[in-house]
Amino acid sequence: MTPRVFSPLVLFLVIGFLIGPFFIIVAASLSGGETLAFPPQGFSLQWVAKVFTVESFRESFAISMLLAIGGTAAALVLGVPASYALSRYKLPFGETIRTIVSLPIIVPGIIVGLALLRYIVVPFGMNITLTLFLAHTALVLPYAVRVVSASLNNLRSDIEEAAVLLGSSRAGAFFRVVMPNIRSGILAAFILGFVTSFNQVPVSLFLSGPGVRTLPIDMLSYMEITYDPSVAALSALLAFMSIGIVFLAERFLGFSRYV
Amino acid sequence: MSDTAFLSLEKLTLAYGDTVAVKDLDLSIRKGELVAFLGPSGCGKTTTMRSIAGLLSPASGAIRLDGADITRVSANKRSVGLVFQSYALFPHLTVFENVAFGLRLKKLPAAEIESKVTAGLKSVGLSKFSARKPGELSGGQQQRVALARSMVMEPKVLLLDEPLSNLDARLRLEMRTELQRVQKETGVTMIFVTHDQGEALSLADRIVVMLNGAIEQIGTPEDIYNRPVSRFVADFVGFENIFAVEGGKLKAGNGPIDFSGSLPPDTAGLVWRPRMVTLGSGPFQGTVRGASFSGSTREYLLDSPLGAIKAEEDATLAARETGSAIAFDLPVEKAARLKKFG
Numbered sequence: 001m002t003p004r005v006f007s008p009l010v011l012f013l014v015i016g017f018l019i020g021p022f023f024i025i026v027a028a029s030l031s032g033g034e035t036l037a038f039p040p041q042g043f044s045l046q047w048v049a050k051v052f053t054v055e056s057f058r059e060s061f062a063i064s065m066l067l068a069i070g071g072t073a074a075a076l077v078l079g080v081p082a083s084y085a086l087s088r089y090k091l092p093f094g095e096t097i098r099t100i101v102s103l104p105i106i107v108p109g110i111i112v113g114l115a116l117l118r119y120i121v122v123p124f125g126m127n128i129t130l131t132l133f134l135a136h137t138a139l140v141l142p143y144a145v146r147v148v149s150a151s152l153n154n155l156r157s158d159i160e161e162a163a164v165l166l167g168s169s170r171a172g173a174f175f176r177v178v179m180p181n182i183r184s185g186i187l188a189a190f191i192l193g194f195v196t197s198f199n200q201v202p203v204s205l206f207l208s209g210p211g212v213r214t215l216p217i218d219m220l221s222y223m224e225i226t227y228d229p230s231v232a233a234l235s236a237l238l239a240f241m242s243i244g245i246v247f248l249a250e251r252f253l254g255f256s257r258y259v
Numbered sequence: 260m261s262d263t264a265f266l267s268l269e270k271l272t273l274a275y276g277d278t279v280a281v282k283d284l285d286l287s288i289r290k291g292e293l294v295a296f297l298g299p300s301g302c303g304k305t306t307t308m309r310s311i312a313g314l315l316s317p318a319s320g321a322i323r324l325d326g327a328d329i330t331r332v333s334a335n336k337r338s339v340g341l342v343f344q345s346y347a348l349f350p351h352l353t354v355f356e357n358v359a360f361g362l363r364l365k366k367l368p369a370a371e372i373e374s375k376v377t378a379g380l381k382s383v384g385l386s387k388f389s390a391r392k393p394g395e396l397s398g399g400q401q402q403r404v405a406l407a408r409s410m411v412m413e414p415k416v417l418l419l420d421e422p423l424s425n426l427d428a429r430l431r432l433e434m435r436t437e438l439q440r441v442q443k444e445t446g447v448t449m450i451f452v453t454h455d456q457g458e459a460l461s462l463a464d465r466i467v468v469m470l471n472g473a474i475e476q477i478g479t480p481e482d483i484y485n486r487p488v489s490r491f492v493a494d495f496v497g498f499e500n501i502f503a504v505e506g507g508k509l510k511a512g513n514g515p516i517d518f519s520g521s522l523p524p525d526t527a528g529l530v531w532r533p534r535m536v537t538l539g540s541g542p543f544q545g546t547v548r549g550a551s552f553s554g555s556t557r558e559y560l561l562d563s564p565l566g567a568i569k570a571e572e573d574a575t576l577a578a579r580e581t582g583s584a585i586a587f588d589l590p591v592e593k594a595a596r597l598k599k600f601g
Binding site: 155156158159161162163164165166167168169172176177180181 | 312313314334335336337339340341343345347348349350351360361364365405408409412
């Protein structure tokens, strides 16, 4: 095969591999049949409608939202000052701190989940929701630090000195001239963190308790018992939600600059 | 002079960690003076300026401004303005809000802020741009906004970091005129930092030449240009033929050379600009090694027993051929006398 034919073919296969499953899920969720199947049998919206009636989906959606919003917010509360310190000062062990902060990306989630269960939840009887919240905060922190650092590095540090010489305190300078200029970076970090937390499976796998489950885990256990297309419908809805968020972020923030 | 000093630095020592950047610096500046800190990068000029602004605490020594010791006064309470080399405008604020920033922090009434900002922008010729963001302005315009932003605060001292270095030649002249006008109109004491001798000579009332964290020479532009005291200053302001003097004799390539007439005993060196060298007659013999035409003048490089000599002649005179032998003189009465050769 010549490169002229070969490269478009590879491109097509890669794109198909990346996006194909999404189309399969959407098609399967519109199926008229009783079981999850592809190609779909007939057409109906009944499974999409059913998603909203399943009690456990509603509960786990609420928990996932709480974790995604609360965990990301907590990660930013920790991550913004950390990024600021790392980018503005020569800290002793600065590189080490940076590495430690990015560890949650590197360590496999399943190990984190198991470790938290075995060494925190079981021995100390720590509340599952609280453990999930801490785990998600830690998981999102690397993204928060990375994205906020990127926008801080694009911001000249002398504007803070300029603000101080015009009468502002150091802290005032941070809130008056630094924060407004990294606002879109913080929003981008929030969105990235939200999506990461919301779609998180391995860490949350071990951390479920009575009535406490994140949505992806709940979907897994739902499928073990009920093999109907409503899981596909829910997946499609979540995928659309993620796409919508990222689309809006790209539109208004130029999201791809930060990721 | 200390009785008229408006800003004085006393035994000022500045350090970054263990690295001493400026050591035991003494300097006093009168009210309304326009002073240049001149020197190569790393000489401590910017460090000294930052300490005056309060962005860097001295390791020892004192800074006095208008009769008060401000050594430990924090940067936001000093009444010292600074125009940054990069201008440091706030990118998220309009030009108007940039200039109003400090006035708003002072909690002045809105009408007063409005009128001060309007007047400030008018004085730098940017009234039309008040609603723009800094990113939509040219470098020269941004600098004028930065100047207005500092000046509306009515600082006691205005510091400028390399104010002309980021501008092209035409804007440089414009900004130079602008700075002189602002200084004349407001009478503000101005200090600017530069590595460009031309900037310092053309703009300053007084030049402080710095090297290795210490003052090498202080003087008027004429002093610095015509009467450098050290080899470094001489080299920096364009003297090319630089010779040490030991025991009243010129130390040159092939050994000491006698001079007719005696030099004051503290003479450590003699220096000549290329155009001070007499060509065609004199006690020394040389060979023309190279020539270059630069419009109004011709520059020659001579090989001689004294070493390499740079000479310059009016271009209306006939060109001297490369390789030809030539007599020349280094007239002592034209030379600048160095008190320190190092």
